[in-house]
Amino acid sequence: MSRHAAAESTRPAVTATAVRKQYGDTVAVRDVSLDVRKGEVFGLIGPNGAGKSTLIGLLTGTRVPTEGSVRVFGESPTAVDRSRMSVLPQEFSPHRRLTGRELVSYYAGLYPDPRPVDEVLDRVGLDAGDAATAYTDLSGGQQRRVCVGAALVNDPELLFLDEPTTGIDPAGRRDVWDLVDSLADGGTAVVLTTHYMAEAEHLADRVGLLTDGELVRVGPPRDLVERFxxxxxxxxxxxxxxxxxxxxxxxxxxxxxxxxxxxxxxxxxxxxxxxxxxxxxxxxxxxxxxxxxxxxxxxxxxxxxxxxxxxxxxxxxxxxxxxxxxx
Ligand SMILES: Nc1ncnc2c1ncn2[C@@H]1O[C@H](COP(=O)(O)OP(=O)(O)OP(=O)(O)O)[C@@H](O)[C@H]1O
The missing domain is CATH 3.30.70 (Alpha-Beta Plaits)
Incomplete structure (x- = not known):
């Protein structure tokens, strides 16, 4: 069965129903409904300030909707077993004096049954030298790889990546794409935001275009290109x-x-x-x-x-x- 067919045949990993988030007078997310299934990559795109990070916050339970509801594996996002879900926020700044290996090991220690640290380092493309270097001395791209590794260490069924490849060079970006592809092939549901249209086009089974907090277009990238x-x-x-x-x-x-x-x-x-x-x-x-x-x-x-x-x-x-x- 293709990844897309597998995605269609299962119940959603995450569902949002008419979700709205207001900060004072600012409506950051308005009446958004969507679901993302096992094995599906859902790409959120939209201009700065469109509400992408806020929507990720609502889907992961770090923000509370003003209206509407979110379900992750049928439960409130805050009630879900944390081994099943992982989030790489846009701004993620781990302890800067620890090495890549120490950081991934640290996050591995938070879960009962983590992936082997070496396997994670390898999957995000960090060699032994990089893994032994203090986070503060790594390049921006290498740092982002460590962060992606930290987000993968619990082998999540649902993974949120907020701009995972910002600051990563084109070759490194391809590595992250391969990684996301292989995770989805293995059944992980992935929600990612990106400002790189080629990334969304390459990775996403479906893309959602968010503007002024509203999900105005949703569909497979090819369909959207054909129609709009x-x-x-x-x-x-x-x-x-x-x-x-x-x-x-x-x-x-x-x-x-x-x-x-x-x-x-x-x-x-x-x-x-x-x-x-x-x-x-x-x-x-x-x-x-x-x-x-x-x-x-x-x-x-x-x-x-x-x-x-x-x-x-x-x-x-x-x-x-x-x-x-x-x-
Ligand atoms: N904690 C907050 N308090 C008040 N307003 C906020 C807060 N967080 C976000 N906003 C506002 O909500 C709107 C959506 O912001 P959000 O960060 O979700 O957009 P985004 O699409 O992720 O942007 P970017 O692409 O720049 O990361 C913006 O107008 C922003 O100023």
């Missing part, structure tokens, strides 16, 4: 500034900066037509590519709809895409 990502675009980067006359191109488009142009709702025929046009007009280009929408487009479209202008105006993503032609 917009059209495939043709992207052109010219060698010289403002080299394209948009009135003369075979498609309607826009210029971004001096070198980049985007043409919307484009297909392979348009790519050919554009290449012909560039050659006929003798316009030198660095790149012409068809760019399929990604989860980032879903996010940016939503942010722009909701008036989070600073995010939406971050400009076009890079030209990397499919059907790329470079010269």
């Amino acid at each position: 990502g917009g059209e495939t675009r043709l992207a052109v980067r010219t060698e010289r500034p403002r080299a394209l006359d948009l009135d003369a191109t075979p498609l309607d488009g826009r210029r971004y900066g001096d070198y980049e142009y985007r043409f919307f709702d484009a297909g392979p025929d348009d790519l050919t037509a554009m290449l012909d046009h560039l050659d006929a007009a003798d316009i030198a280009y660095e790149e012409v590519s068809l760019v399929r929408p990604t989860l980032e487009d879903v996010y940016l479209n939503l942010a722009s709809e909701r008036g989070h202008g600073c995010i939406a105006s971050a400009g076009p993503a890079g030209l990397a895409g499919n059907a790329e032609v470079t010269r």
